[in-house]
Amino acid sequence: MKDYLISMFIDNELDLDEKIDFVQTVHNEQAFKNEAIDLLEQEKLLHAEIVHTTPLTSIPVETEPTKRVFLPWLRPAVLFSAGIALGIALLLIQLRSIPSPTPITVASTEIPYRFVIYRPEAKQAAIIGTFTRWQTVAMKPIGNSGYWSLTLTLPEGEYQYSYLVEEGKQITDPTVSERVQDDFGGENSLITIKV
């Protein structure tokens, strides 16, 4: 049972002796050879170019670690002073009977959804849809990448929309297959957002 040599060969993990063993086996056994070729062909599919579908992401700005301001021998004094100040503040709060503010929390059922379109030649891009009451909302260019994006916070539901990429030119979202006819002989993209 050494057919895992094929995978090791694909990943180039064999040492020289194993490579010799592999080549001899492949030459001697037709089935082994066919299996190796099939898996190599499959590996080509697995490595097919997909990098250009990698989405644009932003990474946060790296900051220098915070520099220590206090000298080590000052730290106990600073902590002591802070403790005293905190104690006085708490005492004042109790004396005045100030009610503590109650945080207001609102259960949100809305979620952000990012619309992205690639139109390097466009001077401007916008979106219209049921969520904008068919009003035009401008999209922002992502640098000079040719991408335009807009993030909207939407509640759960089904939405129709289109992009406006040039004057009066309305197009559906090429990344969304679901389409519906509108009342003017055109089409809109259809998405369903679930929370």
Add this chain to the structure above:
Amino acid sequence: MNRFREFYNDNKGRFFWYLLCRSGDYDLAADTMQESFARYLERYAQRELSVSLLFTIGRNLLNDNSRKRRIIIPYDENKHKGRSDEESAYMEREESRRVMNAIQQLAPDEADLLSLVVSSGLSYHQIAELTGTSEGNIKVRIHRCRQKLKKILHTGET
């Protein structure tokens, strides 16, 4: 920052491919990629930049994925024919999608392992460390995954 930006540019493609294979969901993969790099920068940027650590963060994020929103829209070839250049590009990548869909039919641990081997560029030894198993085990398992994938691609059966 340049150091991390280089790390990001060098790894974003294969890392995204791994996340996409694992999740089968473009939006989820995109979100996870962004979150992984952000976490890496926030917590580990002062350490030596490690592909293995990046993939570990991504795996963990996918494993405890608590994402609430999932929009899954089936791809309909007929609806995309002859619409624009972008859609033609989608057609050309259909083969990749077919492979990705086949990977989704593997057991989750198999899909994880195969995606790691294909995309990460890590050695069997590193993947063994990352997944907490032995190198020998990885070698045999990855080959079985490939054979299983081949069967799915050829017959549609698992």
